[in-house]
Amino acid sequence: MLSRDLLDDQAHLNSPVHLLDARVKLVCALALLIAVLAVPVAQNPLLLVHAGALLVVAGLSRLPAAWLLQRMAVLAPFLLLGTVAVAFLPPAGPADALNLGPLTLSEQAFSVWASVGGKCALALLIAVVLAGTSTTAGLLRAARSLHVPRTLTALTGFAITYLAVLADEAGRMITAMRCRGRVRGGMRRLRIGASMMVTLMARTVERADRIALAMVSRGYRGTMPALDQRPIPTPQIALGAGIVLISALLTVVGFAP
Amino acid sequence: MHAAEKRPTVAEEYLRARELSLGGLFIALGVVIPMAFHAVGGGRLGSVLLPMYLPVLACAMLVSPPIAAAVGLLTPVLSSALTGMPPILPTLPIMAVGLTVMATLASVLHRRVKLHALPSVVLALLSGRVILGVVAWLLVSVLPAQMQDSLPEIMHNPISYVAASTVTAIPGLILQVIAVPALVAIVEGRRSTGNGRH
16 A cells, blocks of 8 residues: 655755756656657667666666665556466467477567566656656746646645555455455455445545645635746756757657668 | 636635536546556456446536546556556557546536436447447557567457457446446435535
8 A cells, every 4th residue: 555655755865966956857757758758669779768768867876776676566466467478478480489498489479568568667667756746836936937737737736745644445345344354246346345435435525625724724725826936047048958868869769861 | 796706716716726626536436446456356357347448437417527537537647657558559549549438428417407427437438339330440540560569450340349348348338337327326316415515
């Protein structure tokens, strides 16, 4: 389950990446994400270039390796499932056979899987490094100043603030369910799961009512307040523009015949 | 004087605050519930029971269409950024578009057209299946040829793709049809009997 220090727990570190303006980091992360997703299957080695660059950024950020691995581990079951599936997929013919030691894999399936798995892992790494080197409030403020609608940033802020609270509540309900004993039968388990979720959602509605009352009593007037932003220093603008340019170049290289 | 007339009343401010807090909390639930499903039943339960649909559709029944659309869009995006699920390609764009359209339609049908929760959910789920096919077709048509290799083979035939994912998700679709109207009945019942806050 999610812990209360899901985000912001590494935002206090002092590294060159932490010191960058959140707007620069957000734009660079988006550019890198697009560049990673745009890598065609035939150009899979380009993913290694992106991975190398991202690992350098992760190193510069001084985020603890264990913390990074823990955040990346959420993807492990998905990657493992796909790897097992590819390992058992027979090649379509001799031309499609790829010999890896004792294993004979389908080359096409392996390439597609390497592309999908690699892109998912790199996209998550971008998100984790971005989240680890910025405060949530800073990122939301940056999104707001990049003209993301205020409703979207307000909703995201609420969601992140209450994620850990709701995760704790769901965890307690699962523990209580397990304490009541093992439930046999798929339909019975489904019914119990459904009633658990309805209860969780009903409690969430009550919590939302209380939050709304608190907001109004503290002066909420229909819109979330806008916070002032300092101007971005010129060297940081140049650095951000450079990263966006390199990402665009890598994307063009990927599509070159 | 004119400006004073335009100023929202306390009740309007409360309703707006309630919509925002409901939306935000249900987005958080949209991240938490799939994780709880994975913790209890393993990774494969996601595509079978559609746990992310549940909080999004439930929220759509309780808030206005613009907030419902925002919840439908943000829930899969935030979940993907925080937990890596759904995978960013090809599932995330399909889910983001599908949930946005479903949530908007469910909210319009229930809150504006005043349709009962059950037909609203059923129509929203049906529209979701149609959107699934349309987005799959769009991905296959719009993505450059070099990128299409990373899409599943079945996606190249949108009808087969929709049929296969619908058959897989039958238990989840039944779950939505039962659980979402039940929640709406609980919440609206509390409000009408005065147990709610307003």
